Amino acid sequence: MPNPDPTTNVTVPSTQVVSTAQRQQRGLTPNATMRRYLAAFRTPRGLVGLVILLALVLLAVLAPILYPGGYDQQSGDSFQGPSGSHLFGTDELGRDIFIRTAFGLRMDLSIIVVAVPISLVVGTALGLVGALSRIAGTFVQRVMDIILGFPGVVLGVCIVLIMGPGWPALVVAIAVSGLPLFARQARAALLEQSQREYVTAARTLGVGKGTILVRHILPNAVDPVLVNGAIFVVVAIFIEAGLSIIGLGIQPPEPSLGSLLNVGIRFIEQAPMYIIGPTLFLILLSMSFSLISDALNGTVNRK
Template identity: 35%
Template sequence: MAAASFATGNASFLKILLRRKAVLAGVIILTVITLAAIFAPFLSPYTPGKLSLASRLQAPSGLHVFGTDDFGRDVFTRLLYAGRLSLTVGFSVVVVSAILGVTLGVLAGFFRRLDTPIARLIDAMMAFPDILLAIALVAALGPSLVNVIAALGVVYAPRLARIVRASTLVIRELPYVEAARALGVSTPKILVRHVLRNLMSPILVQATFIFASAMLAEAGLSFLGVGVSPTVPTWGTMISQGRQYLDQASWMTLFPGLAIVLAVLSLQLVGDGLRDLLDPRLAKDI
């Protein structure tokens, strides 16, 4: 049964890719970015921190595909390694926010006594703009990769918690959950077998959007100088360093900016495809 369901899901997703060229484009772009980040050492003969003042601010050429920055570092190489960090941050933030958000959402939706205090906590956290709350948390914790992931995980957890809470409120009242209670099934088993299993669809869809938002937020924090160390190549740091050379070396900001746009756009397109696949109301039209 599981194999048949997996095959059916794959077939449906292939139908989405064939019918919706935008989703297909998103999958291709995301795959290319991921593979380029993974195989960065093999795609460029340079290292991201190698300085060469004699080669500073060189325009794109056969020797330096995307040109060089103000320290003579190869922009293409730094772009690849920055992609590694952005993907790592995005994935890690999804994991942290999923652990926090799913836990809070399930507790609030399944246990009536916990609903009001957790719901008020979620509303209070969502009252702050994401980037401002992230800046405050990183400033309190200190600029580092781990702290950026922790801060963004806390920032985006309420988004997931609200969706999980709303879905849990509905699942809690379904007949098979009531039947499990009547049969004396323990609460942890009900949560795992009946609640969490039926929450996977909205969690997966929301995870792709959180992934994109986390990558964009990390770039914003790095641009403002409150993210990871300035010595670590990130797309946000590269844009920040290149803005003072816009008139003479526009490639320093053009290529990192384009990378951010493509990465975020591809994740949004993939998320739309997953939503169409996993939502029963939309799946009928596939």
């Protein structure tokens, strides 16, 4: 039924009233939302994080073009020191450590790009289902409690032992590790938004539960989920590194940042850059996402 507007005596459709209430909640029109996210990258932290991330992504994407010989090409001498032709020197087989690090970065990014979105989508869906149904919510919470009972690397070890080491096992391990973070965040956000006045107004106007969830609650609950997504990338980076360092991740000769550290530990005296190079890339990659998450958090929570 239409609702009279007491201030103008103009009849306003119920859908327009709900949409107005939603926009007034935090100005969440599509354009306003995009502007808020882009504003995060105009802050010093967001800008620095974005520049570092773009540089790393560019190196990873262009690695096969820049180094057509691949990561396994051998030169004449092993354990050469850093030079103009070998920025990080060479390893025990005469392979360029910088090139292997660039391909290792490419491997890490390929894992993150697949694992983190899967964890975010599945975890958020589980959290929403758990918030909408008491029985399902109890089941989901117990499953999340079981997952939380295992530290990320320990859970990853169990999954890798079942699936076998390699790229698929790392993706599954990281995705499963992040489910409790996203599920609980989504559930908390939905329960919080459900108590807001704009949701009460929508229910009063007879708007269906599905419409309220998709059109009104989710746009208001997406901010903390995205911020946690950026934070979880840092966790994912170190889960991959931790599993590969102990030999349960990417297997040689295929490089990842963690597997390079696994091998480099044995040759730290002959080639210190074997450890320093991949560690530097790990620090830069994690720092970029940490800065971006801080910038996003500061922007979306700005009053």
